[in-house]
Amino acid sequence: MSDDADPPSSPDAASPPADTKLTVTKRSWARQGKFLTGRVTRPEEDRLPPGQHLVRDWPVLDLGQQPRIPLDRWRLDVDGLVEAPVSWDWAAFQSQKQTRETTDIHCVTTWSRYDNHWEGVATRDLLDVVMPRADAHFVMLHSYDGYTTNISLEDFAAEDALIVHSWEGQPLTREHGGPVRLVVPHLYFWKSAKWLKRIEFRSFDKRGFWEENGYHNHADPWKEERYSADE
Ligand SMILES: Nc1nc2c(c(=O)[nH]1)N[C@H]1C(S)=C(S)[C@@H](COP(=O)(O)O)O[C@H]1N2
Numbered sequence: 001m002s003d004d005a006d007p008p009s010s011p012d013a014a015s016p017p018a019d020t021k022l023t024v025t026k027r028s029w030a031r032q033g034k035f036l037t038g039r040v041t042r043p044e045e046d047r048l049p050p051g052q053h054l055v056r057d058w059p060v061l062d063l064g065q066q067p068r069i070p071l072d073r074w075r076l077d078v079d080g081l082v083e084a085p086v087s088w089d090w091a092a093f094q095s096q097k098q099t100r101e102t103t104d105i106h107c108v109t110t111w112s113r114y115d116n117h118w119e120g121v122a123t124r125d126l127l128d129v130v131m132p133r134a135d136a137h138f139v140m141l142h143s144y145d146g147y148t149t150n151i152s153l154e155d156f157a158a159e160d161a162l163i164v165h166s167w168e169g170q171p172l173t174r175e176h177g178g179p180v181r182l183v184v185p186h187l188y189f190w191k192s193a194k195w196l197k198r199i200e201f202r203s204f205d206k207r208g209f210w211e212e213n214g215y216h217n218h219a220d221p222w223k224e225e226r227y228s229a230d231e
């Protein structure tokens with residue numbers, strides 16, 4: 001008997017069962033595009049990292065200085081070990097290729113927020129423009145409030161990392177880092193510098209503000225890389 005033999009005949013065998021609970025559910029998932037997010041997904045049971053809880057509102061956390069940067073004075077400098085450094089004004093930033101992503105936030109203070117809709121410039125597209133030199137392995141983010149945070153070039157180049165100007169279809173508010181902040185979804189949120197001013201490419205690593213003050217250098221939420229004592 002071959003593997004592709006017809007099933008035993010019965011009055012119902014000619015057509016597949018159309019309306020079992022499972023097929024109805026699966027067809028509805030297919031319509032909604034469930035599980036098809038267009039990015040590397042983690043299994044659903046792994047979506048909430050260990051020790052995290054979900055929130056609906058978006059908390060504000062920073063050092064307490066929320067700088068006000070008028071758009072006509074805003075600049076983003078990208079420099080250090082790159083072939084083609086840039087200093088974008090607002091128009092130049094807006095004229096870059098725009099990307100939308102839907103990603104989750106995981107803050108080291110244990111809140112997570114799902115399905116944030118961002119729009120901005122993909123870090124990978126920025127890398128195509130400035131072309132890091134072969135000896136660039138790390139990135140330091142510098143912000144208008146004096147904050148700094150460090151990240152490897154590999155983490156910076158993650159496919160869902162964005163330099164964002166919009167959240168949920170609206171300009172990013174000042175309290176959340178507007179005009180422009182970084183969003184690196186696969187690391188704890190302190191790596192996502194608000195009020196971004198300068199992106200510096202470096203050959204060796206140097207700790208930023210929280211990394212010098214007891215936080216982990218890498219910050220992977222799924223490994224609970226919260227504090228430098230865990231390194
Ligand atoms: N420039 C700047 N960026 C920053 C911070 C900051 O103090 N200054 N705080 C970090 C921390 S600890 C967190 S949890 C997130 C908070 O972002 P939110 O206020 O939009 O939730 O921003 C990160 N980026």
Ligand SMILES: [Mo]
Nearest residue numbers: 061107108190
């Ligand atoms: Mo944080």
